[in-house]
Amino acid sequence: xxxxxxxxxxxxxxxxxxxxxxxxxxxxxxxxxxxxxxxxxxxxxxxxxxxxxxxxxxxxxxxxxxxxxxxxxxxxxxxxxxxxxxxxxxxxxxxxxxxxxxxxxxxxxxxxxxxxxxxxxxxxxxxxxxxxxxxxxxxxxxxxxxxxxxxxxxxxxxxxxxxxxxxxxxxxxxxxxxxxxxxxxxxxxxxxxxxxxxxxxxxxxxxxxxxxxxxxxxxxxxxxxxxxxxxxxxxxxxxxxxxxxxxxxxxxxxxxxxxxxxxxxxxxxxxxxxxxxxxxxxxxxxxxxxxxxxxxxxxxxxxxxxxxxxxxxxxxxxxxxxxxxxxxxxxxxxxxxxxxxxxxxxxxxxxxxx
Numbered sequence: 001x002x003x004x005x006x007x008x009x010x011x012x013x014x015x016x017x018x019x020x021x022x023x024x025x026x027x028x029x030x031x032x033x034x035x036x037x038x039x040x041x042x043x044x045x046x047x048x049x050x051x052x053x054x055x056x057x058x059x060x061x062x063x064x065x066x067x068x069x070x071x072x073x074x075x076x077x078x079x080x081x082x083x084x085x086x087x088x089x090x091x092x093x094x095x096x097x098x099x100x101x102x103x104x105x106x107x108x109x110x111x112x113x114x115x116x117x118x119x120x121x122x123x124x125x126x127x128x129x130x131x132x133x134x135x136x137x138x139x140x141x142x143x144x145x146x147x148x149x150x151x152x153x154x155x156x157x158x159x160x161x162x163x164x165x166x167x168x169x170x171x172x173x174x175x176x177x178x179x180x181x182x183x184x185x186x187x188x189x190x191x192x193x194x195x196x197x198x199x200x201x202x203x204x205x206x207x208x209x210x211x212x213x214x215x216x217x218x219x220x221x222x223x224x225x226x227x228x229x230x231x232x233x234x235x236x237x238x239x240x241x242x243x244x245x246x247x248x249x250x251x252x253x254x255x256x257x258x259x260x261x262x263x264x265x266x267x268x269x270x271x272x273x274x275x276x277x278x279x280x281x282x283x284x285x286x287x288x289x290x291x292x293x294x295x296x297x298x299x300x301x302x303x304x305x306x307x308x309x310x311x312x313x314x315x316x317x318x319x320x321x322x323x324x325x326x327x328x329x330x331x332x333x334x335x336x337x338x339x340x341x342x343x344x345x346x347x348x349x350x351x352x353x354x
Contacts, residue, residue, distance in 0.1 A: 010229035012067070018295045024224060025290060025301065027062045028283045029308040031082045034091055037312035038081075038098060042259055046320065047098045049111045054082040056254040059282035060185055061086045063227030064153055064249075067235055071150025073121045073139040075132045077157060078113035079185075080125040087122040089115065091315035101322035107333060108325045130156060130163030133182065137169045140180035144242055151179040151238035153231075159190025159198060161205050170246070174212045179238030181231070184248040185221075191257045192267045206248035214244055221251035222280045224289075252276045 007013060016024075035053045042051050054061065057079075065074060065086035076083045084094055089105060097104030098112055105115050106125075115125040123139060126132040136154025143150030160166055161184055173180050184205055190198040199205060209216035215237060219230045227249060234245035254273060256264030265273070290296050296304075337345035 005226075007223060007225035007229040010225065010232070012228055012232040013225050021290050021293070021295050022304070024062055024066060025283075025286055025296070026304050026308070027066075027086055028058045028286055029305045030091070030311065031058045031062065031085050032283050033305070033308040033312040034085060034094070034315070035081060037309075037316050038095070039259065041099070041316060041320070047112070048100055049113070050078070051098070051112050051259040052079040052257065053253070053255050053259065054079055056276065056281070057185060057187060057221065057251045058082060059224045059227055059286065060183075060221050060249050060251050061155075063224045064183060064231045067228060067232055068121070068153065069150070071143050071148040072235070073123060073136075073143070073150070073152040074155075075123040075136045075139060075152060076125065076155035077129065077132055077160065078125070078127050079157070080113065080115050083155065084115040084117065084122060084125070087117060087120045089117050089120065089122065091311055092318045095312075095315035096319040096322050099319040099322065100324065101319055102325045102329070103318070103322040107329065109329075109333065130160040130165045132156065133160070133163070133166045133169040134172075136182070137173055137178055137180050140173075140178045140238070140244075141176070144177075144179055149239040151181055151235055153181050153183055155183045155185055157190065158184055158186040158188070158195055158205060159193075160184075161208065162199060170209065170212045170214060170244070173244035174214050177242045178244055179242045180244045181234045181238055182244070182246045183231075184246065185251055186248050187251050187253045189253075189257070189267065192261065192263060194267070204248055206246045209246035214246060216246040216248070219247055219249040221249040222282050222285055224282065224286050251282075252280065 032055060035055050038051060041047055061082035065083065074083055074087055081094060093105040094115060097106050097108060097110060097115060100108040100111060102108050105117060113125055113127040133154055133156060136152045140152035186205060188195055201207060204218050206216040206218055217230050220226045230247065234247055237243045237245055254277060287301050291298060291301060332339060
């Protein structure tokens with residue numbers, strides 16, 4: 001994944017202050033520590049359902065989301081914890097959701113795959129592979145319809161690019177000039193199947209956008225500067241021209257497809273995993289980068305990491321001590337009309353026109 005261009009010199013990165021760069025490291029550390037803190041309670045049975053960890057991919061969410069403005073939206077698949085935290089959600093509400101507690105961001109009803117924060121323009125967290133891609137299209141269309149310079153960053157894994165809904169979305173996006181940026185987080189393995197065995201392609205996955213006459217690019221996901229520079233180009237295209245883009249960000253996950261994936265060291269070698277941890281870790285690389293720039297010292301970086309670890313541990317305690325939803329709560333948050341006691345909600349006829 002060697003980078004030949006110095007993306008630190010890109011205009012969007014030249015705008016970063018020392019404080020901004022430290023803030024990016026803090027986000028990387030917080031996401032890493034949050035994900036690590038989930039593993040013990042999951043193994044203890046305190047979390048239900050699946051748990052898809054983002055460890056190894058942190059620079060993708062942090063780099064892309066760092067560019068979002070007031071009218072930009074984020075929607076993703078089931079590996080959603082990092083995007084949620086990058087959008088400004090708190091560890092407590094996220095960890096509590098993993099525990100299925102009433103204090104969770106989805107009131108304990110969504111779990112790992114369904115984090116939401118509409119007030120932060122974060123729209124989930126979706127368990128259906130590729131199901132978020134037409135929704136991202138709709139979010140972007142909404143901003144265009146309202147006349148705003150906005151866009152939607154719509155994330156998916158490399159396996160989702162074979163879903164029909166994704167291709168239908170690309171077709172609509174280009175036909176109607178929708179300002180959506182589709183981001184393929186390519187970690188190499190669709191669940192447990194290597195890319196070459198799961199997807200037909202010539203040079204890369206993003207190249208499929210050519211069939212729709214759409215702009216595309218491939219990004220080195222371990223280089224935070226490159227992630228920001230190339231994502232900014234796509235966002236400018238969306239904001240200024242209302243045109244879509246497909247970005248393929250090459251990254252890697254250290255653990256299985258989910259924590260329940262017991263074979264993740266069989267369909268790839270332990271040596272491959274260790275090589276990425278040692279030579280391509282996005283958290284360590286950014287830490288080394290800002291230390292080399294004289295922005296932060298080793299001691300200061302370690303202190304930030306320790307704070308992130310403490311915050312993650314505190315969120316586990318918060319989640320553990322929080323109450324579960326009651327049986328009565330199952331009737332809430334089903335339909336907006338009913339929850340808000342509107343006339344149609346009272347009559348049960350809000351799906352039909354009189």
